Amino acid sequence: MSKGKPSALLGLILVALAGVALAQSPALRIGYVDVRRIIDEATIFATTRDQITAEFKPRSDALKLDEARLRELEVERDRRAQTATDEEMRELRRRVDTESRNLQRRRDDLNVALNRRLNEARQRIDEQIREEIAAYARAEGFDLVLTDGVGFAHPRLDITDAVLARVNRSGSAP
Numbered sequence: 001m002s003k004g005k006p007s008a009l010l011g012l013i014l015v016a017l018a019g020v021a022l023a024q025s026p027a028l029r030i031g032y033v034d035v036r037r038i039i040d041e042a043t044i045f046a047t048t049r050d051q052i053t054a055e056f057k058p059r060s061d062a063l064k065l066d067e068a069r070l071r072e073l074e075v076e077r078d079r080r081a082q083t084a085t086d087e088e089m090r091e092l093r094r095r096v097d098t099e100s101r102n103l104q105r106r107r108d109d110l111n112v113a114l115n116r117r118l119n120e121a122r123q124r125i126d127e128q129i130r131e132e133i134a135a136y137a138r139a140e141g142f143d144l145v146l147t148d149g150v151g152f153a154h155p156r157l158d159i160t161d162a163v164l165a166r167v168n169r170s171g172s173a174p
Helices: 004-024 035-041 043-079 086-140 160-170
Strands: 030-032 144-146
Touching: 035 086, 035 160, 043 086, 043 160, 086 144, 086 160
Parallel strands: 030 144
Antiparallel strands: none
16 A cells, blocks of 8 residues: 555545544525625615715815816926026926926825725725625524635535625615
């Protein structure tokens, strides 16, 4: 007998014993939840996105006004290019460059803050979804609920609609 065969034989024996144990126990209830679908369809995501958008709207509006002012300054620089003195042109270019850098820094700061806020909300929502999956599984007597990394799940195992309904009912945005 080669080295690999005893361990393979032991594995087969363990699988057979586990099968016998499962056959003697009550029916094992297994479900599957398509978390990607919940993320796409849950109302909490749209509500949270709208709240965060409203939260950042004043900063975004101020940024748009500053972008418009920069465009006006660039137009003035271009319009005066033929008539302004070298010193006036240097000053206009310096103002445009300074405003452009300030605007880019503020735009970057806004994006960082927005992404941080979205990630925090996403983490809270993910946790809420996990809690709803667990609550549904306990309430309905499931022994195992699979989510990510499932290659195939028969439609009769799919409990996504029920969990999605629970998530939408709980629907309070974090």
